[in-house]
Amino acid sequence: MADNISRETFSASAVVSSRVVSNETPDKHKIAEASRIIAALQHELEELADLGSGPFAAAIYDAEGNLVAKMPNTVTLDNCSHNHAEMNAIKAAEEKLGTYDLSPFYLKLYSTSEPCLMCMGGIMWSGIKEVYYGVPTESVEEITGFDEGYKPGWLEEFRKRGIIVYGNIERELGEQVLRNYVAKGKKIYKPSRQDEQ
Numbered sequence: 598m599a600d601n602i603s604r605e606t607f608s609a610s611a612v613v614s615s616r617v618v619s620n621e622t623p624d625k626h627k628i629a630e631a632s633r634i635i636a637a638l639q640h641e642l643e644e645l646a647d648l649g650s651g652p653f654a655a656a657i658y659d660a661e662g663n664l665v666a667k668m669p670n671t672v673t674l675d676n677c678s679h680n681h682a683e684m685n686a687i688k689a690a691e692e693k694l695g696t697y698d699l700s701p702f703y704l705k706l707y708s709t710s711e712p713c714l715m716c717m718g719g720i721m722w723s724g725i726k727e728v729y730y731g732v733p734t735e736s737v738e739e740i741t742g743f744d745e746g747y748k749p750g751w752l753e754e755f756r757k758r759g760i761i762v763y764g765n766i767e768r769e770l771g772e773q774v775l776r777n778y779v780a781k782g783k784k785i786y787k788p789s790r791q792d793e794q
């Protein structure tokens with residue numbers, strides 16, 4: 598596991614490798630826990646996507662390791678472009694806990710892929726304290742064609758706000774789940790753009 602941990606920090610978006618990246622000194626116990634949770638999410642995701650969900654899932658746990666909320670991407674099911682897995686999970690956690698500010702609960706968000714531009718904002722406003730993601734944006738875009746948005750230096754921006762981020766957790770497994778989604782001919786939903794017409 599140790600060889601797999603990046604010594605580089607604050608540069609997730611720039612690193613193209615399967616190594617785990619983080620915006621703090623890497624903690625092997627956090628990586629091991631995240632690997633377990635994200636691998637389980639990836640396996641569940643295959644089934645959810647067959648039921649109509651987008652190929653992304655997120656789960657929120659409290660500091661004691663209890664599951665608070667778990668949701669897939671439901672953009673096409675709900676006809677709502679905002680309903681990414683992370684946004685759905687945050688909304689479910691806030692409703693469950695009866696608050697718009699999750700920070701007193703010290704919650705951790707685990708996502709099968711790197712948060713997009715919108716979810717990056719959603720996480721920042723929610724009070725989530727730790728973020729762990731699987732497949733990095735460059736792989737998501739390359740494999741699926743989804744547009745993940747523009748997020749320069751977001752790990753450093755999160756670090757400044759006291760939010761811990763780890764990425765590339767179980768990356769290869771997650772990439773295979775995305776490839777399977779594409780191979781099944783599932784929908785790649787995004788707005789049409791002028792230059793594509």
Ligand SMILES: [Zn+2]
Binds near residue numbers: 682712713715716
């Ligand atoms: Zn998103």
